[in-house]
Amino acid sequence: MLTSAWGDWDIGNFTAIDLIAATTNAFNAALISRRADHWKRYTIVGIILLAVIGGLAGGISRDVLLNDIPAPLLNPWYLILSLAAAALAITIAYYPGQRFREGLFQFATSLALPWYAVVGANKALEADLPYISAVLIGIIGATAGRFLVDLTAGLTPKQFIRGEWFVGTAVLASVVYVICDAGLGLTIWPASLISFTVAFLFRYAAIWWHWEEPEPWEPEELKATEVERPRIQDQLRAEFHPEDQ
Amino acid sequence: MLTSAWGDWDIGNFTAIDLIAATTNAFNAALISRRADHWKRYTIVGIILLAVIGGLAGGISRDVLLNDIPAPLLNPWYLILSLAAAALAITIAYYPGQRFREGLFQFATSLALPWYAVVGANKALEADLPYISAVLIGIIGATAGRFLVDLTAGLTPKQFIRGEWFVGTAVLASVVYVICDAGLGLTIWPASLISFTVAFLFRYAAIWWHWEEPEPWEPEELKATEVERPRIQDQLRAEFHPEDQ
Amino acid sequence: MLTSAWGDWDIGNFTAIDLIAATTNAFNAALISRRADHWKRYTIVGIILLAVIGGLAGGISRDVLLNDIPAPLLNPWYLILSLAAAALAITIAYYPGQRFREGLFQFATSLALPWYAVVGANKALEADLPYISAVLIGIIGATAGRFLVDLTAGLTPKQFIRGEWFVGTAVLASVVYVICDAGLGLTIWPASLISFTVAFLFRYAAIWWHWEEPEPWEPEELKATEVERPRIQDQLRAEFHPEDQ
Numbered sequence: 001m002l003t004s005a006w007g008d009w010d011i012g013n014f015t016a017i018d019l020i021a022a023t024t025n026a027f028n029a030a031l032i033s034r035r036a037d038h039w040k041r042y043t044i045v046g047i048i049l050l051a052v053i054g055g056l057a058g059g060i061s062r063d064v065l066l067n068d069i070p071a072p073l074l075n076p077w078y079l080i081l082s083l084a085a086a087a088l089a090i091t092i093a094y095y096p097g098q099r100f101r102e103g104l105f106q107f108a109t110s111l112a113l114p115w116y117a118v119v120g121a122n123k124a125l126e127a128d129l130p131y132i133s134a135v136l137i138g139i140i141g142a143t144a145g146r147f148l149v150d151l152t153a154g155l156t157p158k159q160f161i162r163g164e165w166f167v168g169t170a171v172l173a174s175v176v177y178v179i180c181d182a183g184l185g186l187t188i189w190p191a192s193l194i195s196f197t198v199a200f201l202f203r204y205a206a207i208w209w210h211w212e213e214p215e216p217w218e219p220e221e222l223k224a225t226e227v228e229r230p231r232i233q234d235q236l237r238a239e240f241h242p243e244d245q
Numbered sequence: 246m247l248t249s250a251w252g253d254w255d256i257g258n259f260t261a262i263d264l265i266a267a268t269t270n271a272f273n274a275a276l277i278s279r280r281a282d283h284w285k286r287y288t289i290v291g292i293i294l295l296a297v298i299g300g301l302a303g304g305i306s307r308d309v310l311l312n313d314i315p316a317p318l319l320n321p322w323y324l325i326l327s328l329a330a331a332a333l334a335i336t337i338a339y340y341p342g343q344r345f346r347e348g349l350f351q352f353a354t355s356l357a358l359p360w361y362a363v364v365g366a367n368k369a370l371e372a373d374l375p376y377i378s379a380v381l382i383g384i385i386g387a388t389a390g391r392f393l394v395d396l397t398a399g400l401t402p403k404q405f406i407r408g409e410w411f412v413g414t415a416v417l418a419s420v421v422y423v424i425c426d427a428g429l430g431l432t433i434w435p436a437s438l439i440s441f442t443v444a445f446l447f448r449y450a451a452i453w454w455h456w457e458e459p460e461p462w463e464p465e466e467l468k469a470t471e472v473e474r475p476r477i478q479d480q481l482r483a484e485f486h487p488e489d490q
Numbered sequence: 491m492l493t494s495a496w497g498d499w500d501i502g503n504f505t506a507i508d509l510i511a512a513t514t515n516a517f518n519a520a521l522i523s524r525r526a527d528h529w530k531r532y533t534i535v536g537i538i539l540l541a542v543i544g545g546l547a548g549g550i551s552r553d554v555l556l557n558d559i560p561a562p563l564l565n566p567w568y569l570i571l572s573l574a575a576a577a578l579a580i581t582i583a584y585y586p587g588q589r590f591r592e593g594l595f596q597f598a599t600s601l602a603l604p605w606y607a608v609v610g611a612n613k614a615l616e617a618d619l620p621y622i623s624a625v626l627i628g629i630i631g632a633t634a635g636r637f638l639v640d641l642t643a644g645l646t647p648k649q650f651i652r653g654e655w656f657v658g659t660a661v662l663a664s665v666v667y668v669i670c671d672a673g674l675g676l677t678i679w680p681a682s683l684i685s686f687t688v689a690f691l692f693r694y695a696a697i698w699w700h701w702e703e704p705e706p707w708e709p710e711e712l713k714a715t716e717v718e719r720p721r722i723q724d725q726l727r728a729e730f731h732p733e734d735q
Binding site for chain 1: 619623629646650652655657
Binding site: 457 | 530531532533534535536537539540542550554557558559560563565569580643644
């Protein structure tokens with residue numbers, strides 16, 4: 001069923017990149033769980049489970065919405081690679097001043113996020129959903145894992161607060177894919193590569209130039225209840241532009 | 246598949262009212278996100294996403310449980326109208342003393358809640374589920390959006406705490422629908438209108454006379470850990486019976 | 491569909507035991523909701539709803555992932571018994587020093603947890619999922635209810651923190667079932683009974699000898715943010731080994 005539209009060669013490649021995205025997300029989830037803002041004295045079992053959730057929840061949600069048995073359950077490599085990513089993340093010491101690694105993870109996330117969105121938009125169009133639903137499926141596929149990881153840690157999920165256009169990148173990747181596929185009639189590979197590239201560049205620009213989602217006009221009565229948000233940008237600025245400090 | 250049981254005219258009307266319910270819920274979710282108790286410094290992207298969740302999560306959950314591709318994904322108007330509702334809610338200034346608007350939203354919610362429940366119960370019976378499951382599907386369809394919106398804000402979801410019979414209204418609408426449809430053999434429109442009317446009147450009576458769900462007998466050891474709940478009723482009383490103040 | 495593989499006699503028995511597991515979980519969820527650590531001034535409606543979630547969410551999640559209409563919705567007895575369990579739990583006074591009851595619930599949970607895992611693993615193998623996915627389905631079926639109950643109470647879910655090998659027991663039951671069924675070719679009843687027994691004994695040993703999931707090496711920067719976890723073990727030790735006090 002899954003293979004009918006793509007053919008064997010195509011699905012092999014799509015799945016390979018999808019697996020990289022899932023593994024990256026699993027790795028990031030395991031690392032995030034040991035950051036001071038997420039840390040809840042998780043056990044090793046808990047961290048492994050968070051990695052599996054971070055890696056697979058997006059793909060599973062996407063496929064459940066499309067009424068398929070989830071691909072991450074049909075193909076054992078999603079789970080195997082997520083477990084391996086968790087093991088790797090647990091063995092790595094997590095110490096302050098890890099500049100190179102932070103940059104590497106930002107890079108990996110920037111790869112995984114648009115790719116997941118593209119796969120979601122593609123599968124939604126294959127299922128004959130409307131264009132706007134394809135964009136929603138793209139967002140859900142790319143960000144549902146982080147939603148659950150943040151809720152588990154008792155935090156406001158990253159989707160809803162200031163950041164480097166987390167949801168916006170998924171929207172952009174999905175919209176460009178829909179335009180390339182349904183609008184311009186491109187085949188799957190050029191459509192995927194174009195939308196991935198646009199969204200990846202946007203995400204990197206957002207990180208580099210510190211673009212943030214706007215906050216709405218805030219009424220006086222809310223200012224009193226304001227939560228101080230640690231600005232992800234400040235952390236990144238310290239890494240990429242240390243001369244600003 | 247969806248149309249087979251209802252016919253074209255019927256589904257047109259059912260969908261129209263379902264869309265109104267979804268749009269109302271999306272509008273309410275966007276407004277709620279800027280109330281002091283929910284406010285987490287959401288971005289504009291976050292508020293839009295909360296509106297989409299508030300508007301569509303109930304219908305999506307209902308259809309996933311019935312093993313269909315969710316109607317809010319098949320029909321683009323659910324998303325389009327939810328986005329429009331979010332835009333409207335964001336542009337409205339949210340200032341204290343907004344008596345008329347509060348009353349309007351209470352009214353809109355009282356419309357949306359039983360309608361969602363009726364649609365859920367109807368779809369569950371169409372799928373040959375047992376009566377008691379039809380009631381559960383009615384509850385889930387009517388309240389799943391609020392569950393996610395409240396969890397995102399880090400609050401105890403409205404379902405579980407004192408309020409104006411939020412879940413109770415959904416139960417009543419679903420039970421009356423099941424009696425009218427399966428018990429009395431009424432066709433879909435009279436059954437829907439009767440159950441909607443009964444639940445809507447109950448909900449309004451609950452708001453008017455300040456009916457609240459009972460709390461269980463509370464052991465001494467829990468009283469120490471008690472959370473002070475802001476009483477929704479007090480807020481409403483100030484609006485509807487200002488002479489009490 | 492569900493009956494095709496098991497035959498009438500088998501499904502009758504499987505369902506009977508599945509119902510006992512669901513009812514036990516519903517009962518536990520209702521009781522947990524009135525413990526000091528979970529208590530959020532829930533109403534009676536809220537406690538009933540938590541019981542339904544605790545009893546059915548695992549089975550529903552499992553069947554949604556396998557792309558079936560959930561068995562707890564097809565069979566009305568899941569809901570009826572969960573409601574009865576909630577009613578029973580609410581009427582029972584919850585006072586300190588309830589030694590016998592605590593032991594009884596620990597026993598009931600130890601029964602329900604591995605059984606749910608076995609049913610999940612079995613259904614996943616019937617659906618031709620890979621072995622490793624069968625283990626994941628086993629975990630989800632056995633623990634999804636508790637995940638939602640804990641999130642609702644604003645707590646870090648039990649899966650992720652120190653405890654008496656909650657997830658580990660589900661993994662063990664699922665792995666042993668997969669070995670017995672797919673590896674050794676045993677039929678469903680011997681495979682189920684062996685895996686149930688192994689996991690049940692493991693769980694009881696974990697409770698008795700206070701086995702806990704290991705925590706990872708904890709960096710200095712996290713120690714400052716440490717949350718003090720109430721140790722479930724200490725509570726249990728007081729019950730089973732009062733002479734230690």
